Amino acid sequence: MINIKRLTTSDADFGARLDALLAFESAQDASVEQTVAAILADVKTRGDAALIEYTRRFDGLRATSMAELELSQNELQAALAGLPADQRQALEAAAERVRSYHERQTLESWQYVDDGADACGTLLGQKVTPLDRVGLYVPGGKASYPSSVLMNAIPARVAGVAELIMVVPTPAGEHNPLVLAAAALAGVDRVFTIGGAQAVAALAYGTQTVPQVDKIVGPGNAYVAAAKRRVFGVVGIDMVAGPSEILVICDGHTEPDWVAMDLFSQAEHDELAQSILICPDAVYIERVAASLEKLLPTMPRQQVIRAALENRGALIEVRDLDEACRIANRIAPEHLELSLADADAWVAKIRHAGAIFIGRYTSESLGDYCAGPNHVLPTSGSARFSSPLGVYDFQKRTSLIRVSPAGSRILGRIAATLAHGEGLPAHARSAEYRVDG
Template identity: 70%
Template sequence: MSIAIRKLDSADAGFRDKLSAVLAFEASEDEAIDRAAAGILADVKARGDAAVLEYTQRFDRVQAASVAALEIGKEALQAALAGLPEARRHALQTAADRVRAYHERQKKECGSDGFLYREADGTELGQKVTPLDRVGIYVPGGKAAYPSSVLMNAIPAKVAGVQEVIMVVPTPDGVKNELVLAAAAIAGVDRVFTIGGAQAVGALAYGTATIPQVDKIVGPGNAYVAAAKRRVFGVVGIDMIAGPSEILVICDGATDPDWIAMDLFSQAEHDELAQSILLCPDADYIAKVEASINRLLDEMPRKDVIRTSLTDRGALVKVRDMEEACEIANMIAAEHLEISAQEPQQWADLIRHAGAMFLGRFSSESLGDYCAGPNHVLPTSRTARFSSPLGVYDFQKRSSVIRVSEEGAQTLGRIAAELAYGEGLQAHARSAELRLKK
């Protein structure tokens, strides 16, 4: 049974409206989920550990005498790492090393050392960069087990200099994923609690007798986790509210069509709402990719999810040329953008909006998910127009540094006083004027 994947042509009338309909995704927050999350957060804020225990027993079917009993010690994390098969342990360590190396370079290149400069009158101005004290990372559990998420969230925090990283991960029915625990050991996570859901977000945001309050919460979760993160923002920082995963492929028509079909599958298999789109100027090549999709689908264990995703939200788009493909890509502002072409850089130079760019025929998006090095926590739902991948900078804050000299105060004081009187703020004006020489 072939997939009824949508086919569009940029030359057709109404193309932009049709494409917009494909892209349309309302992260409509279910009112029932929001109310439930709000109730859980309020309960955790009021009752702390007792509420966390009750919700963990109710939702994850885990019985424990205390929240402290739900903490996994560092010895257990190291044991999980030691117990992995050699090949898997090596792969996890290599991925972690590459992620760490990239973020160490990012820290250096992004001005994490701050700056200070002196003006002619002796006034000094600058910026001091300091890491957050404590960060919470949420890692999905249950059916989903994402050790890569542990690496991508914890390592940049540690590279930034965060003193304490606390990880929460649900373990329904008490089943722990050893690969996730091993990743926590490699990434340098300080404490791990086997709790999840809105109650875990509340515990991290407000603190309990056992779980300390953090300064920022990062990491993906289900709809309840997303709703809880929205509600605690302001009490703590959050990374982003992620939507369904997306891949956009720009291809010149010379890549093996099986490769492109599988790249589209790689996002479609996440869930039914994931989005996979191909832009190509070659109609015959698009037909070859469609044939590959239909031929390869039955080999996929998650073929039903892929089929629904490609049918409901996928598209194969014929464009006029590669320049137009880049123009459309900027409008889509996809989470993952592959430029599968002979000279990818010339097209990358035309891209302004993308979470991550994968250049060349051998740069499959899956490599970025696991081990290339750059972070895989990326803006979705067109938010790449104004947001960036998770990075070292997300775990740091910046303080302005102002040291005004006596001479500088004579100039700046008169300017400040004049503006303050204009705003009707006399105390501001007088504060500046008192430092003027009589």
């Protein structure tokens, strides 16, 4: 029996129980933080020597030089060429769909001349430029995700990033051909077989061999997440993601096995993942519960799925679909499935979600791999104020201002008045020189 929580909105304590369900303890393990701080400082000081030492210690590699920890373009292309035909075709199809979607996100530079009565031809605008160099962290070994390579590298390339540096741990020298093939398809420039906090440090500070990047993106374990938090400010980061989440709103007419497997799809990530079903039909909720019990023994990762469902999963009965949407906005899930008749009509009700999967045939797993939109999404309720990874995360905006002599006399008086009011006389004098000049 799966001891998944059952909640009903008509219960007096529903709000408190929902808050408890959503609570996620993100406090950092002191030992992890201490270890990461030491590794970052060591790599910053000793560079390549520290990287080689940590890679030998943690990944069991016998490398003596950084040359042994960098893969060539020939090796990446060989991995792509060596894939079985079906895998290569699937990877290429996914890459093309991801590229096509993200090409629509590109920001553009713009400018205009403010020709109002008090503007005197002042030019104002925005210049959009790509980052120079980005670091991609890719999990390695058993946890290998070629889809993450595509989702992180392709938007960066579309944005115009000049150089992509990928790091991927290879415990005991275990290379994942799909990951390397994805790097070849996405146009990654350099690949280093290093991982953990030491790889994050190398990207953030640079070493004799690994170039310093402007931003680090990509998922990792607790040590990688802690390292990304610590180097933020020296470099940019995408986000520090929490456990994966899926919320399914169903009207009670989708095949129960489909919904059960959708809940499994996120629960199999790890024991802290969150899978929630919201439905106004109590009988249907029981049918899904029965499907969970029936299908769980068929899952290779059934222990992980069970733990996730019992730790943070829930089946929630609501009064109607409007209430379901209100609760969904309160949760602000990473992935939201609208498994409904006329699902498009309900999209307008959703304000907070990382990605919305519309209709019974739109499984969340399609978004993970090949639909096109990015699968790097805000978690832990941060969809209330955050967005999916996209081209815009690899571009920056610079403001443009050009003021004519006549314009400086008009704007200078305004600026000087405000500067005096703030007690900043040098600011005021700087503007006044041009008013009187």
